[in-house]
């Protein structure tokens with residue numbers, strides 16, 4: 332396929348970002364927010380920020396022990412809260428809220444080195460509610476029509492989406508802004524050798540670029556957008572996958588039981604936490620996670636690319652300038668690959684291990700997910716360790732596993748669900 336650039340990013344919950352991506356693709360950058368950040372940027376800025384983000388994550392131990400430590404510390408704190416609220420060993424947990432904060436805290440600690448405190452937590456949940464409400468507004472229509480039509484036909488709705496985007500970006504990048512200002516005033520000493528979080532790594536880079544002289548892509552504005560993009564792309568996707576996963580698991584207690592048996596064996600009856608090092612041995616959990624991601628398949632519409640050269644796809648001519656997409660969600664329900672795709676059946680991956688490679692929730696290629704390693708570590712450690720600690724049951728009726736917003740840009744599991752966590 333010819334060279335293509337990404338024109339729209341559409342995690343369901345990034346609906347507001349999609350609007351800006353499409354917006355940016357249709358108008359000169361100078362009129363807009365600029366070709367900033369990662370998700371909706373193209374060309375040299377995108378390539379530079381992507382390289383930088385991947386390197387910074389590696390330096391900060393993503394996929395290694397340091398990342399595991401951050402995730403387990405966070406999980407321990409959240410489990411301590413669950414345990415403190417327990418009555419006769421049982422706590423009723425609103426799973427969407429639980430995972431929103433847990434995942435939000437992990438990503439916050441990687442990006443800005445902090446968890447949400449009690450006061451921030453409320454503010455954060457308010458913003459999340461706002462963001463979720465725009466997901467309801469955002470449809471495939473918004474992805475398809477030019478932005479000027481959206482602005483003319485539904486100005487109030489459009490303005491609301493943009494406002495929410497700005498509010499979220501300002502909120503999540505507030506810490507970065509404060510540190511940048513301290514750094515400019517010389518009140519903040521950088522740890523050049525061992526940056527403790529993403530913002531510090533970025534500030535080190537700004538300083539290095541300054542020493543070289545000339546203009547640089549590494550600016551406060553760009554940092555705010557990169558942080559905003561990483562946060563938005565990483566928080567809701569991971570939290571939603573976890574909610575979707577537990578909605579499935581409580582509908583299949585026999586799968587939870589089988590998984591727990593495997594994990595108990597691996598961890599000496601739960602005498603130590605499950606670790607990323609166990610991945611090679613935890614065949615059944617690996618299969619469960621793949622099945623969760625196949626079902627969660629959080630996108631209804633995939634990211635669009637613009638084709639820069641004429642090409643042919645399965646005998647069809649695709650002209651330059653065409654907007655194209657590969658539909659990951661459709662692949663995950665392809666009956667030729669996954670028999671009875673509607674069934675939640677992790678055993679399919681035990682029966683045929685090669686199927687694991689056919690589940691591609693993070694995309695493939697040069698614009699594949701930057702946070703794949705972080706997300707995989709979170710899913711593995713959170714699901715595995717929660718199953719080791721709690722028997723998890725429905726509170727009242729069984730949750731639905733249906734998509735709640737079938738006409739939205741992405742899939743939405745039932746986020747109203749409360750589950751009972753019973754300490755083992």
Ligand code: HEM
Nearest residue numbers: 564565568569572634692693694695698699700701702706
């Ligand atoms: C279960 C969780 C996640 C899923 C299913 C997911 C899925 C995806 C998918 C399908 C893409 C687009 C791939 C393409 O266009 O080919 C993507 C891009 C991206 N994701 Fe994720 N993601 C997840 C978590 C994360 C996390 C934790 C982060 C950050 C810490 C993140 C950051 C990004 C970014 C920045 C991009 C844009 C990359 C680019 O355009 O170069 N994602 N993600």
